[in-house]
Amino acid sequence: MYSSPFDYYRAATVDEASALLKKHPGAKLLAGGHSLIPLLKLRLAAPPALIDIGRIAELKGITVKDGTIRIGALTTHADLAASTALRESCPALAEAAKQVGDPAVRNRGTIGGNVAHADPASDLPTVLTALGARFTVTGPRGTRTIDAGGFFTGMMTTALEDRDLLSAIEIAARQKGQGMAYVKFSHPASRYAVIGVAASVTVSSGTCTAAAVAIGGLVPRATRAASVEQALIGQTLSAGTLARAASEVARDLGTDILGDLYASADYRKAVAPVWVKRALAAAAARGK
Numbered sequence: 531m532y533s534s535p536f537d538y539y540r541a542a543t544v545d546e547a548s549a550l551l552k553k554h555p556g557a558k559l560l561a562g563g564h565s566l567i568p569l570l571k572l573r574l575a576a577p578p579a580l581i582d583i584g585r586i587a588e589l590k591g592i593t594v595k596d597g598t599i600r601i602g603a604l605t606t607h608a609d610l611a612a613s614t615a616l617r618e619s620c621p622a623l624a625e626a627a628k629q630v631g632d633p634a635v636r637n638r639g640t641i642g643g644n645v646a647h648a649d650p651a652s653d654l655p656t657v658l659t660a661l662g663a664r665f666t667v668t669g670p671r672g673t674r675t676i677d678a679g680g681f682f683t684g685m686m687t688t689a690l691e692d693r694d695l696l697s698a699i700e701i702a703a704r705q706k707g708q709g710m711a712y713v714k715f716s717h718p719a720s721r722y723a724v725i726g727v728a729a730s731v732t733v734s735s736g737t738c739t740a741a742a743v744a745i746g747g748l749v750p751r752a753t754r755a756a757s758v759e760q761a762l763i764g765q766t767l768s769a770g771t772l773a774r775a776a777s778e779v780a781r782d783l784g785t786d787i788l789g790d791l792y793a794s795a796d797y798r799k800a801v802a803p804v805w806v807k808r809a810l811a812a813a814a815a816r817g818k
């Protein structure tokens with residue numbers, strides 16, 4: 531199918547993109563196009579104008595400074611997966627990016643487009659939720675920061691408002707004793723997450739002092755698994771502890787579990803503990 535007609539503008543700077551958003555009500559930002567263009571072609575979206583931000587240099591790149599990782603919104607999945615700095619400072623995010631779709635999707639798709647689209651089966655929101663990322667947004671009222679807990683508000687919805695542009699995402703770099711991992715049960719055709727789990731555990735003198743776990747794919751938005759986290763704190767991370775903690779995930783799933791032709795809600799609920807345990811085991815092995 532063809533999209534409905536739209537005007538096309540290309541912005542060279544964030545200021546120019548903001549001015550174009552103001553001038554063209556209802557316009558959509560275009561980054562890698564891997565989620566927006568299918569929506570246009572299916573006529574599930576019909577914006578009057580597209581503002582192409584794909585060449586804004588200030589929105590690209592990864593820096594690690596003073597314990598904080600800053601990732602520009604236009605950084606592609608391939609860039610995230612290939613970054614030595616990211617693999618050292620935030621291995622779970624590099625690991626998740628490496629598992630996104632296929633090479634074409636990873637080379638064009640961006641972290642900003644991925645989180646703004648907020649597909650429940652996306653990988654990066656799960657990792658960013660577990661790690662308590664902060665999102666820097668430029669809008670009509672200036673620049674503000676939104677925490678991951680408040681950024682993903684529901685199925686394909688975020689705290690971004692009309693005329694907002696996400697410019698960067700910040701995450702705390704991995705600390706001593708902290709191990710993290712992302713695992714997913716991929717849909718065999720699209721590679722989207724049927725279930726995705728991000729886990730981070732911090733171990734000091736053999737005891738777990740901090741834990742952060744998030745689940746994606748089987749719930750409408752990336753969600754922290756608080757019951758799993760609580761079952762880990764203060765414990766020695768033995769295989770038995772990890773299995774017991776993983777089984778707690780049923781409490782965190784709520785009643786709104788997603789299901790489709792490929793994997794029913796009951797099936798996803800039944801296998802969720804297995805994937806949580808795998809993520810915890812991988813994170814714990816790295817946290818030693």
Ligand SMILES: Cc1cc2nc3c(=O)[nH]c(=O)nc-3n(C[C@H](O)[C@H](O)[C@H](O)COP(=O)(O)OP(=O)(O)OC[C@H]3O[C@@H](n4cnc5c(N)ncnc54)[C@H](O)[C@@H]3O)c2cc1C
Nearest residue numbers: 561562563564565566631639640643644652653696721722
């Ligand atoms: C075949 C296929 C398989 C895929 N598999 C996976 C997978 O396994 N895992 C996964 O996580 N994803 C997957 N994806 C999605 C992919 O990661 C996309 O790259 C991503 O969802 C959107 O990023 P984009 O840069 O292409 O954004 P676009 O398509 O350009 O934009 C998406 C939305 O975000 C908005 N937007 C973009 N940038 C900004 C910004 N800076 N500020 C505010 N709003 C913005 C746009 O206006 C639009 O509404 C897949 C996609 C395809 C086509």
